[in-house]
Amino acid sequence: MSAPACEPQSNGSIVYVVDDDASIRDALSNLLRSAGIRVETFASTAEFLSQPKTGSASCLVLDVRLQGNSGLDFQRQLVETNTTIPIIFITGHGDIEMSVKAMKAGAVDFLAKPFREQDLLDAVSSALQTDIKRRELERQSSNLHADYQSLTAREKEVMTLAVKGLMNKQIAGQMNLSEITVKIHRSHAMKKMHARSFADLVRMAHALGAGNS
Incomplete structure (x- = not known):
């Protein structure tokens, strides 16, 4: 079945997927690529951290229940290290409490499996636009401070x-x-x-x- 239509990300944006289930990684990768979105997949948060990033606008599709470090724990780690990236949580075991914690900590969306393909694509599109706007504001602020100096x-x-x-x-x-x-x-x-x-x-x-x- 073909993926629902989604506006291609021609600006170099990229989606990172972290899930310890290979079949889920493959399915999400195929879905995102079929919608014209660049994607890289990782089996663990450690693997994600060890991979050099492009510096392009990006977002993270993150499984809540990972082996070892949970998705929520990893979100906390990113916040503590001032690593800014929009996060979309996916889970097959989600509940309201987990969702509230994730959103309060800055997640842009929380999707319970099974979710509609279009829901994920919409969430990814919104997350990438959020990161593009954040980076543009940071660029403007940096230029403003440089001009002032x-x-x-x-x-x-x-x-x-x-x-x-x-x-x-x-x-x-x-x-x-x-x-x-x-x-x-x-x-x-x-x-x-x-x-x-x-x-x-x-x-x-x-x-x-x-x-x-």
Whole structure:
């Protein structure tokens, strides 16, 4: 039987499957591949951890009841090590308590076997989109901090005072500078921060925590 349709992940995204049942791994791999999704399978969490990752957007389809380290224990381990990856739990022995624990710890979905193929594909699509958005926000934040660090000390001070609402003349008096010098520093700060408007600069400053005190 052919797999239900799912939008192909052409952006390099990948799904990792961890299940100690080879038949389940094969079935999930075939399903995901038939929907145009890259997938790698692992028989244990240790095997998953030992495999180098691509750095692409990803999610983890994880069996709750694994031999040795359980899926929930592994989820805790990932949280404790600040490893961020959306997790979709699958189980043949799930109950409400396990589901609640998994979701509270950050799982994006919890599917009890037998589940519909489309339910898994939908969960995977949602999880990958979540990771893509997270990575984009992290990239934007990294770029924002890099831009801010490119400012000189005076440019940072002028930016901080400006976003607090001080006029150029007030900033000049507080910093013992000429008003034209303040305007130059402010202009340089705008350019280096890639701010399209002063409102944009204010938004950036708030994101950085500058000018909040």
